[in-house]
Amino acid sequence: MKSSTQSTAPKEKKGKKVNKAWLHEHVNDPYVKQAQKDGFRARAAYKLKEIDEQLGLIRPGHIVVDLGSAPGAWSQYVRRRLSPDGAAAGALNGTIISLDILPMEPIEGVVFIQGDFREDSVLAQLQETVQGRPVDVVVSDMAPNLSGIASADAARIAHLIELAVDFARNHLKPEGALVVKLFHGSGYAELVQLFKDTFRVVKTVKPKASRDKSAETFLVGLGLK
Numbered sequence: 001m002k003s004s005t006q007s008t009a010p011k012e013k014k015g016k017k018v019n020k021a022w023l024h025e026h027v028n029d030p031y032v033k034q035a036q037k038d039g040f041r042a043r044a045a046y047k048l049k050e051i052d053e054q055l056g057l058i059r060p061g062h063i064v065v066d067l068g069s070a071p072g073a074w075s076q077y078v079r080r081r082l083s084p085d086g087a088a089a090g091a092l093n094g095t096i097i098s099l100d101i102l103p104m105e106p107i108e109g110v111v112f113i114q115g116d117f118r119e120d121s122v123l124a125q126l127q128e129t130v131q132g133r134p135v136d137v138v139v140s141d142m143a144p145n146l147s148g149i150a151s152a153d154a155a156r157i158a159h160l161i162e163l164a165v166d167f168a169r170n171h172l173k174p175e176g177a178l179v180v181k182l183f184h185g186s187g188y189a190e191l192v193q194l195f196k197d198t199f200r201v202v203k204t205v206k207p208k209a210s211r212d213k214s215a216e217t218f219l220v221g222l223g224l225k
């Protein structure tokens with residue numbers, strides 16, 4: 001794993017000026033600095049941390065599935081939550097299964113599956129790894145590569161979230177929780193409705209670590225209907 005704390009840089013198409021501005025903001029970002037100090041691979045760790053602290057989702061003994069896990073900051077956070085002393089490599093009380101299209105540097109005790117969550121064979125591999133055990137928490141930070149065509153991008157995002165909801169419906173404990181990232185814009189209302197149809201309680205959270213100008217927000221479903 002690269003030693004620098006990762007985040008998503010804007011694509012080249014807007015020119016070098018944008019990338020320079022992004023880089024400036026990135027290196028001065030307090031969450032980037034904190035992530036380096038705390039040994040997290042990405043500032044994204046603080047988004048899940050805040051959601052977890054607000055709603056008390058992840059506890060020692062849990063089985064947690066992390067979808068779209070690379071480079072691994074959320075998995076690192078969950079790993080620490082499942083250690084009795086909160087240590088990065090302490091005894092692990094629980095199970096973490098992480099999945100991403102991209103490779104991910106190993107995290108001690110975390111089972112990693114590399115593959116596209118949209119593919120049946122990858123879902124089958126995940127199901128095999130879960131071994132029929134009821135899952136406590138599913139978290140998904142999956143974000144597709146965006147094309148810039150709003151309707152196509154919204155459809156891709158919605159598809160990934162629908163698949164995560166299907167997985168949660170089939171594998172979560174009745175009182176389990178699903179956290180997904182989604183973006184304001186077209187398709188948002190329908191996805192909130194899908195959550196309301198699936199879960200007893202639905203919350204939206206915009207963590208402080210999620211940049212104000214980013215349209216991203218997080219939906220949390222608690223307890224299957």
Ligand SMILES: C[S@@+](CC[C@H](N)C(=O)[O-])C[C@H]1O[C@@H](n2cnc3c(N)ncnc32)[C@H](O)[C@@H]1O
Pocket residue numbers: 041042044045067068069070071072073074075099100101102115116117118141142143144145160
């Ligand atoms: C914002 S990053 C996740 C960051 C991660 N939560 C962390 O804390 O390090 C989004 C991830 O979703 C993954 N992703 C996007 N589409 C996917 C798919 N269809 N199947 C699996 N992973 C996917 C990307 O490869 C990318 O690594």
